[in-house]
Amino acid sequence: MCLAIPAKVIKIENNSAEVETLGVTKTVDITLIPEVRQDDYVLVHAGFAIQIVEKEDALAVQGYWKEFADD
Numbered sequence: 001m002c003l004a005i006p007a008k009v010i011k012i013e014n015n016s017a018e019v020e021t022l023g024v025t026k027t028v029d030i031t032l033i034p035e036v037r038q039d040d041y042v043l044v045h046a047g048f049a050i051q052i053v054e055k056e057d058a059l060a061v062q063g064y065w066k067e068f069a070d071d
Contacts, residue, residue, distance in 0.1 A: 004045040005065070006058035009038055019044060022065060 007019035007028075017030045019042065030036050030049045041058035042049040 002045065004043040004050060006041055006053055006061045007044050007049075008058070009036060009040045009042060009049075012036070012038055017042075017049060019049070022062060022069075 005021050007021035009017045010020050010025065011018040012030065015029060015031045015034075016027050017036065018025060019028055021044070028042075028044050028047055028049050030042075033042065033049055033052055036042060036049060036052055041053050041055050043051045043053055
């Protein structure tokens with residue numbers, strides 16, 4: 001099963017972005033969504049940001065992940 005995880009864009013440099021989700025920071029490729037900006041929320045799958053999402057939706061999904069991890 002493949003899942004995309006919502007993450008906040010912290011910093012952008014060329015075609016890469018540093019993103020944070022659930023306390024984890026990593027670098028992802030943003031080639032698929034060149035319009036992304038710092039502080040946007042994106043879906044990340046397999047090292048690629050694949051879609052910009054609304055902040056409220058991203059935070060809701062992160063909340064579900066936190067509940068799942070706490071069980």
